[in-house]
Amino acid sequence: MVGVTGVVRDPDGNVLLLRHRFWAEDHQWGLPTGGARRGETFEQTVVREVREETGLEVSVGEMVQLRSGFQLRVEVAYAAGYTGGGTMRLNPMEILEARWCAPGDLPKGLLESHRRLIEASPQ
Secondary structure, eight states: OEEEEEEEEOTTSOEEEEEETTSOGGGOEEOOEEEOOTTOOHHHHHHHHHHHHHSEEEEEEEEEEEEEOGGGOEEEEEEEEEEEEEOOOOOTTTEEEEEEEOTTSOOTTBOHHHHHHHHHSOO
16 A cells, blocks of 8 residues: 655745544544546646645646655655645545645644755745
């Protein structure tokens, strides 16, 4: 299984963060994330996951990280930019809340690994 994460920024450099329904209560904030489907490129996974979770359209840029993950899983992260397309509508089955955050004003409860991805990604 490959987990794919998108570090999505708007034109002002703010980062899209989501409060995930099924994540631990004290660490519910994070980046758009999901599993790659068979035959899908990782870039396509970022686009699909952001669209499914938020309704927004993004363009995918450079890879930010590739590493081994939990239980033989591979984790990959890409920088992405909000294209201005789509309308914010959250998937209530997965996402409780979404917000655009300045990199210096990230919410309490953000996964530390996602904080590091934000710091490592191009602005």
